[in-house]
Amino acid sequence: MDGLIGKLKLRNLDAYPKINEDFNTRTLSGGAISLVSSVIMAFLFISELRLYLHPVTETKLVVDTSRGEHLRIHFDVTFPTLACSILSLDAMDISGEQHLDVRHDIIKRRLDSVGNVIEVRPDELGAPKIEKPLQRHGGRLEHNETYCGSCYGAESTDDHCCNSCEEVREAYRKKGWTLSNSDMIDQCEREGILQRIKDEEGEGCNIHGFLEVKKVAGNFYFAPGKSFQQSNAHIHDLLDFQKDSFNISHNINRLSFGEYFPGVVNPLDGVRWTQPTPTAMYQYFIKVVPTIYTDVSGHTIQSSQFSATEHFKGGDVDLLQALPGVFFFYDLSPIKVTFTEEHVSFLHFLTNVCAIVGGVFTVSGILDSFIYHGQRAIKKMEIGKFI
Numbered sequence: 001m002d003g004l005i006g007k008l009k010l011r012n013l014d015a016y017p018k019i020n021e022d023f024n025t026r027t028l029s030g031g032a033i034s035l036v037s038s039v040i041m042a043f044l045f046i047s048e049l050r051l052y053l054h055p056v057t058e059t060k061l062v063v064d065t066s067r068g069e070h071l072r073i074h075f076d077v078t079f080p081t082l083a084c085s086i087l088s089l090d091a092m093d094i095s096g097e098q099h100l101d102v103r104h105d106i107i108k109r110r111l112d113s114v115g116n117v118i119e120v121r122p123d124e125l126g127a128p129k130i131e132k133p134l135q136r137h138g139g140r141l142e143h144n145e146t147y148c149g150s151c152y153g154a155e156s157t158d159d160h161c162c163n164s165c166e167e168v169r170e171a172y173r174k175k176g177w178t179l180s181n182s183d184m185i186d187q188c189e190r191e192g193i194l195q196r197i198k199d200e201e202g203e204g205c206n207i208h209g210f211l212e213v214k215k216v217a218g219n220f221y222f223a224p225g226k227s228f229q230q231s232n233a234h235i236h237d238l239l240d241f242q243k244d245s246f247n248i249s250h251n252i253n254r255l256s257f258g259e260y261f262p263g264v265v266n267p268l269d270g271v272r273w274t275q276p277t278p279t280a281m282y283q284y285f286i287k288v289v290p291t292i293y294t295d296v297s298g299h300t301i302q303s304s305q306f307s308a309t310e311h312f313k314g315g316d317v318d319l320l321q322a323l324p325g326v327f328f329f330y331d332l333s334p335i336k337v338t339f340t341e342e343h344v345s346f347l348h349f350l351t352n353v354c355a356i357v358g359g360v361f362t363v364s365g366i367l368d369s370f371i372y373h374g375q376r377a378i379k380k381m382e383i384g385k386f387i
Contacts, residue, residue, distance in 0.1 A: 093218030223325030258303030
């Protein structure tokens with residue numbers, strides 16, 4: 001007797017009540033709902049499996065506390081109507097560091113009027129070696145004689161030598177003089193600078209490479225002429241080109257701050273601009289956001305993202321007041337973005353699968369019950385009408 005009472009009490013604790021077989025009715029609507037539910041569960045399971053097999057990217061914003069780092073700027077810019085011989089690149093930053101007439105890590109490609117490549121050459125440093133240049137004393141260089149070219153009155157000391165056209169220009173700049181006629185300078189004539197300018201008249205130029213700069217605000221720009229410092233002023237020498245205007249129409253094929261990483265979008269890639277006025281200055285103002293990308297294997301890429309706005313100065317630009325060229329002013333954000341790839345844990349995947357199965361099963365059961373009882377109620381109403 002006690003055993004029977006114990007069994008009855010244990011049955012009362014059953015949390016899974018059994019449905020009477022008389023109420024276990026199979027219907028056509030129930031079969032359709034079951035089929036649709038199975039398809040939905042299979043689709044959701046495949047989607048969840050795909051998310052599990054592929055890494056997800058977690059994004060965080062942190063304060064950039066790095067110091068003393070450098071930033072590599074990659075560029076590839078085409079000037080369809082500006083010759084390579086007159087195109088120069090300068091860079092400077094707010095710390096006072098300047099890179100004038102940058103030539104290292106840069107390649108120039110001469111282009112004809114339709115954009116075909118004529119010649120590819122690095123922007124070389126120094127002057128070509130030509131036999132028997134003019135010596136400072138007026139005679140030609142003799143055998144075993146050390147070359148010492150004249151500075152044409154701009155010598156700072158008695159033993160000051162100017163062995164290239166650029167050294168003559170530099171000596172004149174330090175004196176505050178203007179070198180108005182390069183044809184009269186032996187070094188410039190031997191190096192063929194003016195002849196090269198004439199030969200490349202009507203050509204275009206593609207310039208690509210990279211700059212290594214400090215991780216502080218600064219700017220770099222492409223402009224005609226050679227730059228120099230004089231009395232704390234930044235000046236471009238345009239006298240040799242004998243032009244009143246320069247066409248700085250340009251195509252930005254690529255511009256990035258740092259290395260490429262998956263998902264990065266450089267907004268200036270593919271930008272094309274055509275100069276509408278005889279002389280112009282075009283400016284890009286860039287906000288750089290330092291970015292760290294870590295892939296699922298743990299490999300880290302130090303890079304940057306950026307946004308850009310543009311400003312154009314047209315017909316009011318005077319060669320004596322403003323320099324024609326394409327300027328890029330950049331500033332760095334104090335916030336750093338980190339992207340981290342990681343796999344979803346198996347426990348998380350299993351939990352999501354159980355939630356999918358349970359959720360679809362519950363909703364389909366409610367829907368099936370609603371349809372079943374609705375059909376029975378309609379039948380009872382119809383039967384009641386005939387009685």
